[in-house]
Amino acid sequence: xxxxxxxxxxxxxxxxxxxGGGTLANELCQKGVRVVLLEAGKRESQATFINDxxxxxxxxxxxxxxxxxxxxxxxxxxxxxxxxICKTVGGTTTxxxxxxxxxxxxEFRARxxxxxxxxxxxxxxxxxxxxxxxxxxxxxxxxxxxxxHDIPGLPGNNNxxxxxxxxxxxxYKDCNxxxxxxxxxxxxxxxxxxxIGFCFQGCKSGAKWSTLYTEIPAAEKTGKLDLRPQxxxxxIEHNDAGKVTGVVYRDAEGKDQRQKARVVCVAGNSIExxxxxxxxxxxxxxxxxxxxxxxxxxxYMRHMTGSVYAVFNEPVNMYRGTTMAGIITDExxxxxxxxxxxxxxxxxxxxxxxxxxxxxxxxxxxxDFTYFLDNYTRMAGMWLVGEDMPRPTNRVTLxxxxxxxxxxxxxxxxxxxxxxxxxxxxxxYAAGQKVYQAAGAVKTFRTPPYxxxxxxxxxxxxxxxxxxxxxxxxxxxxxxxLFISDGSQFTTGGAENPTLTIVTLAxxxxxxxxxxxxxxxx
Amino acid sequence: xxxxxxxxxxxPQSEExxxxxxxxxxxxxxxxxxxxxxxLTRREFLKGAGILTGTLAVSSILSxxxxxxxxxxxxxxxASAQGDTLLQMGKVLYPHKGxxxxxxxxxxxxxxxxxxxxxxxxxxxxxxVAALDxxxxxxxxxxxxxxxxEAVKSLQDTPFFNTVRxxxxxxxxxxxxxxxxxxxxxxxxxKGGYILRGFNDLKWLxxxxxxASPAPYKA
Numbered sequence: 001x002x003x004x005x006x007x008x009x010x011x012x013x014x015x016x017x018x019x020g021g022g023t024l025a026n027e028l029c030q031k032g033v034r035v036v037l038l039e040a041g042k043r044e045s046q047a048t049f050i051n052d053x054x055x056x057x058x059x060x061x062x063x064x065x066x067x068x069x070x071x072x073x074x075x076x077x078x079x080x081x082x083x084x085i086c087k088t089v090g091g092t093t094t095x096x097x098x099x100x101x102x103x104x105x106x107e108f109r110a111r112x113x114x115x116x117x118x119x120x121x122x123x124x125x126x127x128x129x130x131x132x133x134x135x136x137x138x139x140x141x142x143x144x145x146x147x148x149h150d151i152p153g154l155p156g157n158n159n160x161x162x163x164x165x166x167x168x169x170x171x172y173k174d175c176n177x178x179x180x181x182x183x184x185x186x187x188x189x190x191x192x193x194x195x196i197g198f199c200f201q202g203c204k205s206g207a208k209w210s211t212l213y214t215e216i217p218a219a220e221k222t223g224k225l226d227l228r229p230q231x232x233x234x235x236i237e238h239n240d241a242g243k244v245t246g247v248v249y250r251d252a253e254g255k256d257q258r259q260k261a262r263v264v265c266v267a268g269n270s271i272e273x274x275x276x277x278x279x280x281x282x283x284x285x286x287x288x289x290x291x292x293x294x295x296x297x298x299x300y301m302r303h304m305t306g307s308v309y310a311v312f313n314e315p316v317n318m319y320r321g322t323t324m325a326g327i328i329t330d331e332x333x334x335x336x337x338x339x340x341x342x343x344x345x346x347x348x349x350x351x352x353x354x355x356x357x358x359x360x361x362x363x364x365x366x367x368d369f370t371y372f373l374d375n376y377t378r379m380a381g382m383w384l385v386g387e388d389m390p391r392p393t394n395r396v397t398l399x400x401x402x403x404x405x406x407x408x409x410x411x412x413x414x415x416x417x418x419x420x421x422x423x424x425x426x427x428x429y430a431a432g433q434k435v436y437q438a439a440g441a442v443k444t445f446r447t448p449p450y451x452x453x454x455x456x457x458x459x460x461x462x463x464x465x466x467x468x469x470x471x472x473x474x475x476x477x478x479x480x481x482l483f484i485s486d487g488s489q490f491t492t493g494g495a496e497n498p499t500l501t502i503v504t505l506a507x508x509x510x511x512x513x514x515x516x517x518x519x520x521x522x
Numbered sequence: 523x524x525x526x527x528x529x530x531x532x533x534p535q536s537e538e539x540x541x542x543x544x545x546x547x548x549x550x551x552x553x554x555x556x557x558x559x560x561x562l563t564r565r566e567f568l569k570g571a572g573i574l575t576g577t578l579a580v581s582s583i584l585s586x587x588x589x590x591x592x593x594x595x596x597x598x599x600x601a602s603a604q605g606d607t608l609l610q611m612g613k614v615l616y617p618h619k620g621x622x623x624x625x626x627x628x629x630x631x632x633x634x635x636x637x638x639x640x641x642x643x644x645x646x647x648x649x650x651v652a653a654l655d656x657x658x659x660x661x662x663x664x665x666x667x668x669x670x671x672e673a674v675k676s677l678q679d680t681p682f683f684n685t686v687r688x689x690x691x692x693x694x695x696x697x698x699x700x701x702x703x704x705x706x707x708x709x710x711x712x713k714g715g716y717i718l719r720g721f722n723d724l725k726w727l728x729x730x731x732x733x734a735s736p737a738p739y740k741a
Contacts, residue, residue, distance in 0.1 A: 025538050026573050051708070051709030051710060051712075052708070052709060053696075054692065054696055064605045114630060118595065141724075149552060152734045152736045153734075153735070154736070155721075155722060155735055155736055155738040155741075156730055156734065156735030157716075157721045157722050157723060157735060158722060158724040159733075160730070160735060161722065161724045161727050162724070162727060162729060164730040164734060164735065165727040165730075175730075175734060176730075176733070176734040176735065177734065177735050177736070184736070184739060185739045186739075192739045193715040193717070194711075194714060194715030194716075194717045195713075195715045195717040195721035196710050196711055196715035196716070197715070197716060197721075198709075198710070198711070202723070204711045205711075205715070242603065246541075314724075314726040315724070316724060317720070317723075317724075318718060319706060319707075320710075320716040320719075320721040321715075321716050321721035321722070328734070352693070352706060352707035352708075353695055353696075353700065353701060354695050354696040356689050356695075357695035357696075358691050358692075358695075363687075364692075365615045366615070366617075367617055367686055369616070370616050370617055370618055373618070373695070373704060374704070374706045376705060376706060377704070377705040377706075397591065440727075441726065461615065
């Protein structure tokens with residue numbers, strides 16, 4: 001691993017080592033670009049991951065103070081934990097389930113296809129599926145996505161068998177074990193899936209793709225990567241000309257360090273990324289960096305989500321095997337006849353007993369609640385995930401009344417469900433219950449959203465600098481050497497799990513960035 | 523078939539509850555694993571402010587996990603009667619037929635721990651226990667099941683209620699005795715996952731075709 005000087009102003013600084021930042025750092029290093037990768041969390045490994053839900057949560061999750069507001073149920077159930085994302089090397093790729101779906105073509109043209117939806121700030125993406133396709137293919141190969149590149153699908157577990165039986169009975173056509181970045185057979189130095197059942201707690205076999213043990217070691221091998229764990233960036237700095245010059249971060253010893261940079265790429269996930277831009281306000285940029293549009297932090301999306309759990313007369317033991325073991329895609333296309341625009345995916349999900357108690361129905365007590373836990377071994381579960389409407393008022397802002405351990409204003413996450421989100425959630429709940437009832441469920445339950453795992457859109461890309469924060473390359477409209485490199489870039493959310501698209505955009509951005517550097521354009 | 527929720531009770535997840543969850547998480551981060559089960563010790567060695575005791579039923583699947591069927595738990599801050607009341611409140615909130623009191627005692631133990639760290643919490647728990655007794659007409663512990671439920675309901679939305687209810691989630695369902703009772707095996711990595719241990723052993727529904735669910739690698 002390389003070690004670069006703090007005053008070396010020729011390096012690219014990447015903030016965050018997850019799907020966006022970890023991938024971007026490796027892609028740049030492979031092209032010979034020298035990268036300082038700053039990660040707020042510690043470096044864990046497959047050996048240190050823990051098969052225990054609460055302990056793993058304590059090990060991997062981002063638990064710095066955050067506040068919430070708005071009418072979403074999260075503000076009531078988990079007021080201090082709006083998002084379930086990670087603070088560790090590898091970011092949320094340690095925790096993610098592995099579902100790797102391409103966005104659909106019409107989803108890139110949400111404003112055109114869905115029309116002018118009242119109360120939503122829909123916009124078409126400034127790029128097309130066609131432009132992204134070659135990069136999607138590279139990402140799928142890199143991550144080893146099943147059912148692409150001649151990689152077989154994963155074997156379905158018991159939870160999937162229940163989903164499949166119900167799906168066929170209600171007439172769904174497309175149900176299988178999905179496109180997963182989990183090895184169904186050994187590939188690229190990663191073993192095949194052992195069906196451990198703790199995908200969310202860090203994959204101990206390494207079958208699931210994570211930047212922690214793929215992109216980052218590959219980048220280290222080039223001698224171009226200087227990875228600094230436990231480096232929490234406090235501020236991005238700029239010069240009189242308005243270009244960024246580096247970052248100030250708090251290191252593992254609690255000391256502030258100033259790392260100079262030629263380019264800064266922000267990939268802190270969609271809460272920390274806009275927060276950092278807002279925290280970097282200066283006399284020249286009083287509203288925060290790259291915020292002449294006023295769009296930084298706005299249009300926060302978190303996907304329409306919900307879960308259905310069902311109890312059967314016979315054992316299921318859903319906790320065995322891959323957490324997200326299969327998918328029904330029939331409800332994904334846009335079909336406004338259902339009473340909402342956009343679509344949703346239905347994906348199996350399981351929780352262990354401790355998290356089932358915490359998340360099945362937060363706040364509930366009494367025999368109707370304990371009934372489900374009593375029947376834990378006879379439960380099946382699915383997660384519903386669909387496109388939510390961007391709204392300018394759904395927004396990450398600085399809450400200056402509350403300070404974090406660095407003395408900085410904490411982020412407040414405000415969210416109100418759009419009526420389209422509510423209509424879609426109700427439709428999805430009913431559809432999920434129908435699937436399980438068809439498979440013989442004796443009881444089904446509508447579980448409310450978990451803290452957000454798909455955080456998107458808070459620095460969205462737009463054709464016009466008035467409408468968003470960055471251009472189609474993730475380069476901010478205002479500051480040419482400042483890039484957005486995570487899901488914050490998403491113009492709209494689509495229905496699909498976002499990681500594959502984040503990785504795809506990072507691969508594409510690395511090519512553009514390396515080209516701009518070699519042309520001395522930035 | 524869904525939607526009938528009359529027997530279920532809801533409480534908002536208050537800031538107190540979030541604090542409990544976050545405190546539990548940060549405790550894991552700072553001190554590593556919490557003790558998964560109570561220590562089942564000989565009673566004469568216990569010298570705390572209070573002591574909870576009980577006996578596991580011979581039929582209990584948990585009796586195999588314990589060195590002795592008789593269990594005792596030391597309380598450092600709360601009195602025995604207070605601990606017992608909180609234990610009984612846990613049984614009203616999260617009733618599980620056959621789940622031994624030894625598991626509910628973990629709730630009293632964890633609340634005792636919280637009371638030991640913060641005198642305001644200790645005071646709130648003491649006042650809450652007194653309020654439960656009053657609502658139950660004198661003694662919550664000896665009141666009828668119906669009276670107990672009524673007393674617990676009468677305190678819903680109080681910080682005391684929210685603290686105890688929130689603590690139940692991590693105290694009752696995150697220990698080896700609960701895992702054994704509910705049939706959740708916990709960690710699987712040390713046993714090689716489930717690839718050879720029944721991840722797809724469900725037989726009461728037809729198997730999906732190979733196109734939807736291919737055979738495992740090297741099967």
